[in-house]
């Protein structure tokens with residue numbers, strides 16, 4: 171189950187006005203001209219919904235005290251609020267759902283594979299709360315109606331799940347399942363290659379070790395040739 175279970179969808183922190191489809195029209199101002207942004211209203215919703223900043227700040231102060239630091243020294247004075255803001259951004263995906271980003275779905279009559287590879291990925295290991303980072307490769311084969319989504323939406327979908335406390339395996343699976351549910355494609359392939367700082371800067375200390383995970387659904391699972399074609403496109407040898 172999603173770690174964000176119970177959160178309300180729709181916080182919409184990544185609006186993409188130019189790509190909004192007919193089901194999700196941009197609200198225009200009078201005369202069809204986009205409304206002037208209200209200077210008081212940020213263009214991107216603050217990534218603070220669902221996050222208790224005060225509690226985060228207190229917790230960070232506690233951590234600084236616990237490691238033997240002085241949270242009141244000049245360099246650290248603003249650190250609790252900085253970390254609260256950083257965590258709010260880093261974990262914004264907890265308050266987003268795939269439907270929030272897979273807003274643009276259209277029929278293009280294209281029934282062959284669509285693959286976006288080398289999507290830069292930053293996530294947070296849920297065991298140690300340190301980053302893991304690398305690349306995601308996301309592909310799908312549209313259904314017989316040729317239902318596709320905007321290419322950027324695939325990258326946004328990766329972020330929805332990456333910006334949560336994660337393990338790489340679940341991140342991979344969640345992206346694949348969300349695409350299956352929202353696009354009803356003939357198949358999905360997700361491959362993630364990442365380096366975990368918990369394995370490099372501490373612990374076993376094996377810099378350079380890359381973890382590769384994959385999730386295949388539909389045709390990518392049942393058809394060897396389809397999967398091989400995708401893998402050679404991903405690995406760049408095809």
Ligand SMILES: Nc1nc2c(ncn2[C@@H]2O[C@H](COP(=O)(O)OP(=O)(O)OP(=O)(O)O)[C@@H](O)[C@H]2O)c(=O)[nH]1
Nearest residue numbers: 295296297298336337338339366368369372373374
């Ligand atoms: N399967 C999986 N394991 C992960 C991921 N991120 C971190 N880990 C592992 O989670 C494990 C946690 O092991 P523990 O023994 O509970 O924690 P630890 O004592 O800090 O372990 P070490 O990292 O070996 O020092 C470690 O083996 C990590 O390498 C991930 O995305 N997937």
Ligand SMILES: [Zn+2]
Nearest residue numbers: 295297298368
């Ligand atoms: Zn870790």
